[in-house]
Amino acid sequence: MKKITHAVIPVAGFGTRMLPLSKAVPKELLPLGNRPAIHYVVEEAIAAGIKHIVLVGHAQKSAIENYFDINAELDNQLRHKGKDELADSLNWLPKDVTISMIRQGQALGLGHAVLAARPIIGEHDFAVLLPDVVLDPFTTDLQSDNLAFMLNEFTQNGYSQILVDKVADEEVSKYGIAKLSADTNFEDITTDITTVNASFKVAGFVEKPSLADAPSRLAVVGRYVFSNRIFDYLANTKASVGGEIQLTDAIDALISQQGVEVTTMLGNSYDAGDMQSYMQAFIYFAQQQL
Template sequence: MTKITHAVIPVAGFGTRMLPLSKSVPKELLPLGNRPAIHYVVEEAIAAGIKHIVLVGHAQKSAIENYFDTNAELDHQLRQKGKDALADSLNWLPEDVTVSMIRQGKALGLGHAVLAARPIIGNHDFAVLLPDVVLDPFTTDSHSDNLAFMIKQFTNDGHSQILVDKVADEDVHKYGIAKLSEGNDTSIKNDNSKVSENVSFKVAGFIEKPSLDKTPSRLAVVGRYVFSNQIFGYLANTTASVGGEIQLTDAIDALISQYGVNVTTMRGDSYDAGDMNSYMQAFIYFAQQQLTDN
């Protein structure tokens, strides 16, 4: 099976949870320390072996595409002033990595956003990284290792992979929660301790934002996926459901029933850069780490 080298990052959302910060600046470009949030997500993808990144956005998100492009005038001005190192740091994408942008058109949900990338992804299998979720780049346990493990597992057994992490009892109602197949270790399902290594196993399905008394586990979807190209066929045939949107979870359920899907337990920590409270905590943490490094 060919190694995955393509990734989709949906960036079309308006970021209403981040208003007023996101009124004129895309939420993905809001800083975590000294870099925009999406910078870390793209770095993560590249470190895991991704060579072609497809941003799915809309007309008001061109600033994100510009961020990953070369600003020839700025580059010239910096080099004229002898600031070559600073100019080099702004053109940080490796030469063998391509960033493309395609417009979603209508805002019809995450599933529709992923489907919008199909003309560029073509017949390739691919990863999906949600830009709201930033994995800790300051530890070796999380930043690229989780995605790299998922890609390796997919390459080995052909099962699509979904990253999950244990959440506290009071938080299960905020997430999509994994319903695991019979025979999986109940401690993985139910206790709240962090895992020390990546483990991949079959999932029976997902329940969206369950109450604590109805949750099938404590394993919440983190925002990292590795999909067989077959997901596109299911998305194309998925009808709009909750909120009039095409739900990615509906296509995943269809994929599970036909081919099976695995969840991978996450190592390290993640930060929700699309929620104001979590974003503020993440900004402080990232800034402290960078000040320490300097």
């Protein structure tokens, strides 16, 4: 299989968990230290080898696209004042990386947002990175290594990949939890997952189960690598709760037809779309940049 070079980042959400901060400023542009949260997500994608990133947004999210564009007037002013180093730091995207933006139109859920990228992604297989989830970029290269491992696994065996992380018992009910295939023993795979990535077949996912009903302790983190076939499943997925097209429904179809694997995550992640976790992340990121 060809190396995956395309990624989708859905940025159309209103960020209701971050109100009132997100009323005027897109949640993706709220700072973690001295950079907006989405900066780290895009860096992660690029470090893993992604060359074309598609942002799926709406009319009120143009500031995100502007962030990754070159502001010629600002660039000229900074260089006129002899601040070439600062100007260079603002125009940091590699020349071989393209960022496009397409509008979702109607807010019909995550699955619909991913489907909206199809006109740009075309026939390519691709990754999806949720901007609410920021992986720790300060622990060696773990931030990009997770996605790079997933991309390589897909290239090697053709199975779509979903990143998961082991969570505490009291956290299980907050996440989608992986149900591993019948021939995988969860206890056998948890001993080394903090030191090395590993991929395992998944039978499905249970959304926010009680601890008693949880099939494992492996929670979906917010990184995916998909076969292009996911677009066909999304196009045929009927709206469910809240009139939204759920990505998980299309994943279930992908599991039954092609098979899907979960990849265990290395390092730490932060939920930048939740106020408490965001504040903890801000302090941590700021401390690393002092």
